Amino acid sequence: QVFTFNAVEIKVQPSVKVKNGASLSIVCHADISKSTDFQLKRNFTILKNGKLVFTAVSDKGDARYEIATARSSDTGDYECIVEADRKKKSSNALHVWVTGMTKPILTAEKKEVLEGEDVKLRCELPEEVPPLYFFFRKIKLNSTPKEKYVYEPHRNFSVVKFSVEEGDNILQFDCFGRRNVKLEYENSEYSNRTLVTVREPFIKPTLTAKPSSNITEGDRIQFECSTVVAQMHDIEIILQKNKTILSSVQDEKLLTYSAVATLEDSGEYLCKVEQGRASKTTKLNVVVSELFPKPILTASMNKLDENKELTLNCNISGFREANFSILRKNSNGDIRLKSSSNLRVRVKVNDTGSYICRAEVKGIIKESKPVRINVYAPVSKPTLSVVSGSPEVVLGKPLKLICRSVMGTPPITFTFYKGKAVKKVVTNDTYAMFLDENVKQNDQRGYKCDAGNNHSSGVKTSNILNITVIVPIRNASLGSIPYGEVEDGSETAFLCSVEEGSWPIHFRIFRKTDREVLLYEKSENADRIIWHKKIMNRQDTGTYYCMASNRANVDVKSRTITISVILAVWQKGLIAAFVLILIAGAVTLALWWFLCKKKKGNECSALAPNLTNEKLTRQHNDGDYYSG
Secondary structure, three states, X not given: OOEEEEEEEEEEEOOOEEEOOOOEEEEEEEEEEEOOOOOOOEEEEEEEOOEEEEEEEEOOOEEEEEEOOOOHHHOEEEEEEEEEOOEEEEOOOEEEEEEOOOOOEEEEOOOEEEOOOEEEEEEEOOOOOOOEEEEEEEEEOOOOOEEEEEEXXXXXXXXXXXXXXXXXXXXXXXXXXXXXXXXXXXXXXXXOOEEEEEEOOEOOOEEEEEXXXXXXXXXXXXXXXXXXXXXXXXXXXXEEEOOEEEEXXXXXXXXXEEEEOOHHHOEEEEEEEEEOOEEEEEEEEEEEEOOOOOOEEEEOOOEEEOOOEEEEEEEEOOEOOOEEEEEEOOOOOOEEEEOOOEEEEEOOHHHOEEEEEEEEEOOEEEEOOOEEEEEEOOOOOOEEEEOOOOOEEEOOOOEEEXXXXXXXXXXXXXXXXXXXXXXXXXXXXXXXXXXEOOOOOOOOOEEEEEEEOOOOOOOEEOOOEEOEEEOOOEEEEEEEEOOOEEEOOOOEEEEEEEEEOOOOEEEEEEEEOOOEEEEEEEEEOOOEEEEEEOOOOHHHOEEEEEEEEOOOOOOEEOOXXXXXXXXXXXXXXXXXXXXXXXXXXXXXXXXXXXXXXXXXXXXXXHHHHHHHHHHHHHHHHHOOOOOO
16 A cells, blocks of 8 residues: 655635635645555645644545635635645645725723813724734814824734813714735724713813003003813913913912003913813903103213213103113122212223113103213333244244233224334234234334224324344355365365354354364354364364354254365475485495496405494494394
């Protein structure tokens, strides 16, 4: 009894996509080949989304899973597994989609609520399987519905709350569900509409102003705000203007508030009644007419010298009956100078400041715009100096000047001059800086500055500051006479010079062998120096150079020259004479020897030993014996 599975297939009748409520059959078919015609038991298992939904045992080739009324919860991936005599084979997965979701059921916790309370709703899809989306709507007459949605991954119902606001009276609610099938969304139909009635916990408040909402400055105005409330518990009445709370009461039906009216009291007032989350408001517009205009303060002068007389006058256009006072503004509180409409005073520098006047009529106080008074002390003669201290500058370098005026009321205007040309104008308190960025050799050397403020004495001028321009050293050179070769014992003159540079110039001459040796240095108001070295000897052979510097503090080095000390002429002559004497002696001796040899050999032989013995003996006696 040999058999084998050829294939296992799963089929859906009538279609893989059916409507909600239709019948559905899922058929599992096993194709088996057998060696003989014998009976074979087959175990059929059908899974939906990996979970068991149907099993059957049969000796037939098919098994059928019947769903009489298909619901959207039957949507999923179906798979068939067939097992026979320890052999098993599975079909491919087949997706079945039951379209159309069941209608949701909506219930409300209460059918009647108060303003400020919540309406609790429950939406349920009894025959659906999560995850699901629930959408709730709050519907009000002549208004766009408000919507909320909730995602429920593990249950087929959801609960939300909607707050009941001012103006809500008859509300309707509904909901619908949504699910995701193979990356496609499917919506259910809307649920039944649930009606909720809203009751007011209190009526809209009444706001009144007495004696009227149109009054004059100085009159007393009284506001009354009242309401009718069902329950007195936790009720609050608030009076506001421009979001500022003026007064409030709790657990009361009436609020009163009074004040003396001013122009600033014109505007919109709001009465608000709150209980829990319920709130109602009423608005009232109030107009306050002006009793008298703001006073005007005038000054005889706004800028004046110290010890001059200042007059301040305060008046109201077309209005005389008022209590006036003149004050000086101060950060710690205004200082009253005089309770009158005018003030006359001889001013000092510390009287500089802002002044106002106040006018009072029927308890209404108004202030004028501030008037600025500046009192000036004259400036002292300014001093102009170089910031670095010394009145000199290196050519091409910046020159920084400072102009100071010890006395004088700021702000002080400083003006810098170079020659007669204005270079800079600076306004500061006691000093100002000026930078001449690139001083040239032919520039005007005289600088000065002016200082002045608003004092009638005018400007003061500093003394002229003359600046010395230091020209840096340029192109140092070194020469010698004689040049190159110098006789031993002779005199040599060294000349160190520069092409350009401010005096005095400091010159230094060096000899360089295995180390640098300073031979001579001197500061001179000239562009060159000459150094005479009286006696040159063989040790003076070497390389020479010079360096030059001035107040520009830059050392300039010349090119090097080489000096060779050679023998003097008389030394050369002496050596030559000695050499000639030696040559002459040698020639004479050779000639004598030749003549002697030619005449008689014995005479020469007898004379030679005598000469030799005599010479050796004399040298030996002197103590200086040289062999050979």
